[in-house]
Amino acid sequence: MPVHNADVAAIFNEIADLLEIQSANPFRVRAYRNAARSVGEHGRSVQTMIGQGEDLKIIPGIGDDLAGKIAEIAGSGTCELLERLRKTLPAAITELLQIPGLGPKRVRALHEALDIQTLEDLDRAARQGRIRLLPGFGEKTEQRIIENIEARLNKSRRFRLDVATQYAEPLLKYLQAGQGVDAVFAAGSFRRLRDTVGDLDVLVAARDSAAATRRFTHYEEVKTVLASGDTRSSVVLACGMQVDLRVVAPESIGAALVYFTGSKAHNIALRRVAQTQGLKINEYGVFKGTQRIAGETEDSVYRTIGLGWVPPELREDRGEIEAARTGHLPTLIEPGDLRGDLHAHTKATDGHDGLRDMALAARQCGLSYLAITDHSQRVAMAHGLDPIRLAKQIDEIDRLNAVLEGITLLKGIEVDILEDGSLDLPDSILARLDIVLGAIHSHFGFSRARQTERVLRAMDNPYFSILAHPTGRLIGERDAYDIDLLRVIRKARARGCYLELNAHPERLDLLDTYCQMAKGEGVLVAINSDAHSRLEFANLRYGIGQARRGWLEKADVLNSRSLAELRPLLARTVCAAEST
């Protein structure tokens, strides 16, 4: 049974949760969380590494013990420590930690005092008013628990794109190796590079559909077969993700791809266009009466109804049909278009690697400049920089730039935007930087008006360059804070500053629709990795995907500029503010 890095990460996270509820050494807990993140984001499969005799300890945060546990998980699918912990605490108890406001201490108290083991137990106890009676709990907490459980039940489970990728890629490879299989494609939201994926849609072009279907339902990660017919089948994988398979004849693959890539809205719009021309589109092709006139390729489908081929990322019925008809489809940004990265951390704060390693890794990814933007002092948990430590880092970067070849480090900061919109560091030190990212890391609950004013005021600072992760969302964990982004975008234009599209797959923030909005307002977007280790520049691919969904072209992206072109664009911030 293949074990993916995401599986190891899930086990380590569960161990961390259970240890925390048991009040274990917090540093031990953190070691498991670090390891979960590190393994989950490691570019190479740990199982493959073990198979090839490689040392797991090259992964940050993995030492002797955890390397052993990874080997154990890779071999058996589980871990003795986890099994032991599950015997002392009910397995479902970790899901209680998902409820905002409930941490390890309260979960433990709820378990010990009221024998609460599951979300259902929790919901019942809250509605019966039993929780408010416990020491340390009150009416407000009880009410919040009820609300948060409701919010949770209404959300169907979706997988983050990077997690879905880890499960999808091996499955696609497995199906491709089947006998008589012409081609295999992922379709649906996965192909459109949506930030999360519900069900995975897979398309197989094969003559013998029964054989292809059989191979699919016998995939070793299949837990449940929901349906299994000649051309269509659905399964649930061990990880909980549903996969829908459709097998079509090779001559229909183009039409099937269009149909199963969607989106639904895009398909409806396409069919409407066809209808006006007396044509019909379905998953088998484009038809004039009963005669099939296209369908082998996607391009043939679009061309036959008078449209240009639409990149999958644009297929949301957000204007792409009209653009395809009039020849105004954008030439979307490509991974190779990025010349630099404007957001990265080092071990001076919460990153894993030093300046030099980060610089070399960025160069390795084909980038020619990298902004070092560690946290500012307010983010105490990350050991944020105060003016003295930042000044030291500035000097270090100067020294390093003198010897580095093929890459330039920019001096920057990810400075906290404080409650009143002021910045967490004095202008005297910001003035020495090449770039200032402003970011919100606290008070997510402000009203829309207050949150918006806070950010607008921050942009008044003449050194402010880029608003980092502009909505603060963490996919599947925390909603975006309430903010009027159109006003923010217009302010950015007036002030000569920019918005970030944070490429980390748990953020992908700016969202696609706001990218489109920024583009419409003439504000450039910076696609940044927010790398916390030298391995995380690979995340830029997810940022590019989201940018493409947001219609961004090379010219719309700040860091598609060469360093020489970039510098005046960053300098303009000061001029623009001073002239206002």
Added chain:
DNA sequence: GCCGTTTTCGGCCCGACTGTTTTCAGTCG
């Protein structure tokens, strides 16, 4: 449980906020 240019032990993540209290524990980032 990891890590190491004060290196094999002892440090690692601490300030702010909330809701509960009446001086603070728990949670969050």
